[in-house]
Amino acid sequence: MSFWFNLVKDVFLRMLQLLSFSRRKISNSLSIYIKTNTGSTLSVELDPKWDIKNLKEIVAPQMGIAPEDIKIIFAGKELHNSIIIEECDLGQQSILHAVRTPHKIVNKTRNTDLIEESISETSDLNDSSGSKPMNETLMDLSLDESNLENLSLKEQQENRAHFYVYCSAPCKNVTAGKLRVKCARCGSGAVTVDRDPQCWPDVLQPRRITVNCESDFCPVTSSMHKDETESQVSYAHFYFKCAKHPSLGENDEAVPLYLVKPNLRNIPCLACTDIRETVLVFPCEAGHVTCLDCFREYCTVRLHERRFEFDEEYYTLPCPAGCPNSYIREVHHFHLLGVEQYERYQRFSTEEHVLRAGGILCPRPDCGMGIIPPSIEDDRECRRIQCIGGCGYVFCRICLQGYHVGECESQMSDASTSVFSSNYYSVDPLKANQATWDEASKKTIQTSTKPCPKCRTPTERDGGCMHMVCTRAGCGYHWCWVCQTEWTRDCMGNHWFG
Amino acid sequence: MAALPRRIIKETQRLMQEPVPGISAVPDDTNARYFHVIVTGPEDSPFEGGLFKLELFLPEDYPMSAPKVRFITKIYHPNIDRLGRICLDILKDKWSPALQIRTVLLSIQALLSAPNPDDPLANDVAELWKVNESEAIRNAKEWTRRYAMDN
Numbered sequence: 006m007s008f009w010f011n012l013v014k015d016v017f018l019r020m021l022q023l024l025s026f027s028r029r030k031i032s033n034s035l036s037i038y039i040k041t042n043t044g045s046t047l048s049v050e051l052d053p054k055w056d057i058k059n060l061k062e063i064v065a066p067q068m069g070i071a072p073e074d075i076k077i078i079f080a081g082k083e084l085h086n087s088i089i090i091e092e093c094d095l096g097q098q099s100i101l102h103a104v105r106t107p108h109k110i111v112n113k114t115r116n117t118d119l120i121e122e123s124i125s126e127t128s129d130l131n132d133s134s135g136s137k138p139m140n141e142t143l144m145d146l147s148l149d150e151s152n153l154e155n156l157s158l159k160e161q162q163e164n165r166a167h168f169y170v171y172c173s174a175p176c177k178n179v180t181a182g183k184l185r186v187k188c189a190r191c192g193s194g195a196v197t198v199d200r201d202p203q204c205w206p207d208v209l210q211p212r213r214i215t216v217n218c219e220s221d222f223c224p225v226t227s228s229m230h231k232d233e234t235e236s237q238v239s240y241a242h243f244y245f246k247c248a249k250h251p252s253l254g255e256n257d258e259a260v261p262l263y264l265v266k267p268n269l270r271n272i273p274c275l276a277c278t279d280i281r282e283t284v285l286v287f288p289c290e291a292g293h294v295t296c297l298d299c300f301r302e303y304c305t306v307r308l309h310e311r312r313f314e315f316d317e318e319y320y321t322l323p324c325p326a327g328c329p330n331s332y333i334r335e336v337h338h339f340h341l342l343g344v345e346q347y348e349r350y351q352r353f354s355t356e357e358h359v360l361r362a363g364g365i366l367c368p369r370p371d372c373g374m375g376i377i378p379p380s381i382e383d384d385r386e387c388r389r390i391q392c393i394g395g396c397g398y399v400f401c402r403i404c405l406q407g408y409h410v411g412e413c414e415s416q417m418s419d420a421s422t423s424v425f426s427s428n429y430y431s432v433d434p435l436k437a438n439q440a441t442w443d444e445a446s447k448k449t450i451q452t453s454t455k456p457c458p459k460c461r462t463p464t465e466r467d468g469g470c471m472h473m474v475c476t477r478a479g480c481g482y483h484w485c486w487v488c489q490t491e492w493t494r495d496c497m498g499n500h501w502f503g
Numbered sequence: 504m505a506a507l508p509r510r511i512i513k514e515t516q517r518l519m520q521e522p523v524p525g526i527s528a529v530p531d532d533t534n535a536r537y538f539h540v541i542v543t544g545p546e547d548s549p550f551e552g553g554l555f556k557l558e559l560f561l562p563e564d565y566p567m568s569a570p571k572v573r574f575i576t577k578i579y580h581p582n583i584d585r586l587g588r589i590c591l592d593i594l595k596d597k598w599s600p601a602l603q604i605r606t607v608l609l610s611i612q613a614l615l616s617a618p619n620p621d622d623p624l625a626n627d628v629a630e631l632w633k634v635n636e637s638e639a640i641r642n643a644k645e646w647t648r649r650y651a652m653d654n
């Protein structure tokens with residue numbers, strides 16, 4: 006009996022929806038996709054002025070269920086019926102998730118008392134479930150957990166999270182970003198987060214926030230075992246989308262530039278002292294701030310002088326005030342410099358990495374490709390190096406001239422031996438067997454020059470001062486003749502002049 | 504010519520309104536990035552009583568790069584070479600855009616009060632300062648009288 010009643014009710018509702026749907030005039034349409042938990046995708050045109058209830062009415066007939074049996078999930082939140090679509094920060098071609106509720110609840114609930122409760126709850130119009138979208142609730146994220154603040158309501162309003170991302174394609178620019186979330190286990194976006202992220206580690210590090218995954222294909226939900234074990238928990242995987250272009254699908258992600266923030270506290274720029282709307286906050290304890298223009302200039306000047314530094318494997322810069330532990334570790338921030346300078350940054354970075362790994366740079370002018378040759382101990386006869394991935398130039402490792410058979414040509418070549426591969430030189434038996442006056446000339450070179458500790462270019466000691474500056478174009482490393490490490494204040498105090 | 508950055512305007516205003524005691528810094532009439540600086544020799548230093556002229560120039564990429572400062576008046580000091588160049592870490596590797604013209608001038612004044620022969624630029628001066636400080640101080644006083652007092 007109730008079956009027939011439900012069927013009739015269903016048909017009636019669907020007709021009603023179709024009627025109301027056709028009556029609506031779409032003023033400013035937003036075309037989005039709706040993914041259902043059964044795996045199908047619907048394409049829908051929406052009016053941004055509609056609310057979630059309207060949306061459910063449109064989707065219901067296509068899913069073959071009643072609108073009140075549908076949950077709409079977006080960016081980690083189940084959206085409440087009264088939410089207006091334009092409040093949700095949906096872009097064109099965004100994906101919403103529509104999930105059948107009663108079915109899911111029966112399947113997912115681990116407690117029998119709760120089953121009845123939820124069923125009875127979903128049988129009335131279910132207006133109490135759901136919440137505001139993430140963009141409405143999310144606060145500006147602090148850099149770490151230590152300084153989570155208690156903010157007043159007004160401050161919370163002003164403190165809405167703003168994200169900046171680097172959109173590698175198609176925008177190729179720094180743009181506004183949107184935070185999105187999916188199930189770390191199955192990759193489905195049909196998840197609701199158990200809490201909002203509060204700090205960047207919540208977003209960037211895995212396994213910090215749990216989610217309720219609604220996908221039928223998720224190993225957690227489809228599992229028959231309902232024990233709450235570690236393996237049964239799903240975690241949030243947060244990612245970002247560019248807000249400037251229509252979504253290009255689920256894999257269209259952008260890199261968050263988490264040091265770029267709206268300047269809510271009106272802090273003047275460290276360099277120009279202007280108070281700007283958007284700033285870059287360095288990860289130092291003081292949280293020094295520069296405006297984006299000054300950041301660009303700071304980086305460009307340092308890049309020009311090749312004064313970026315290594316912080317572990319990152320080729321980067323510290324806070325311009327010289328604070329300890331202030332290196333930028335998300336090097337995508339250097340995209341702020343623009344395409345041309347970023348390319349230069351990448352080139353320098355690659356070169357410096359190669360040199361640091363004991364490699365050499367292709368000697369051909371305008372190439373400079375970094376090459377890591379096989380260790381000479383492994384293959385001592387092999388002096389033939391090809392610039393693979395660069396210009397293709399084939400050259401002699403020893404003299405850096407075009408590749409040749411037999412001994413390298415000139416006396417000069419011996420000098421350049423130590424220039425570019427002094428580390429191989431000393432263990433090269435070919436060289437060790439050379440004429441004695443070569444030995445002697447090597448000694449003179451050794452005593453008047455020492456290799457730059459950074460790039461191994463021999464630098465001649467000039468004017469009695471122990472403060473050396475590497476002469477290799479693009480290195481310019483300041484080092485100490487005595488210590489053969491970076492030039493420091495201690496060197497200056499202890500043995501500047503020997 | 505590019506507009507003068509607001510930071511330079513602000514710093515100049517502040518230097519005019521609240522000058523650093525014992526130091527005057529006035530921008531050039533034709534070039535707002537070029538400052539004529541006069542530092543009075545600090546009391547109880549061999550430079551006492553002297554007026555030392557310096558030039559200070561804010562490069563194009565200031566405050567990313569340090570100001571360029573040079574003594575114009577001859578001075579006998581281990582950290583200042585024959586061309587008036589100053590050996591001061593904040594003018595080189597320790598420069599930070601958080602520092603200002605004011606900080607630089609104060610540091611130079613401090614350098615006159617406390618020469619550091621272990622951190623020398625003028626090698627021979629530093630040498631003498633180390634082995635025979637009283638003679639070095641006598642020289643410094645003599646140079647101050649000769650070059651920094653008659654104007």
Ligand SMILES: [Zn+2]
Nearest residue numbers: 172176247250
């Ligand atoms: Zn984009």
Ligand SMILES: [Zn+2]
Nearest residue numbers: 188191218223
């Ligand atoms: Zn899942």
Ligand SMILES: [Zn+2]
Nearest residue numbers: 274277296299
């Ligand atoms: Zn600035």
Ligand SMILES: [Zn+2]
Nearest residue numbers: 289293324328
């Ligand atoms: Zn700092």
Ligand SMILES: [Zn+2]
Nearest residue numbers: 367372392396
């Ligand atoms: Zn090449």
Ligand SMILES: [Zn+2]
Nearest residue numbers: 401403404413
């Ligand atoms: Zn060769």
Ligand SMILES: [Zn+2]
Nearest residue numbers: 457460475480
């Ligand atoms: Zn070098």
Ligand SMILES: [Zn+2]
Nearest residue numbers: 485487488496
């Ligand atoms: Zn040293």
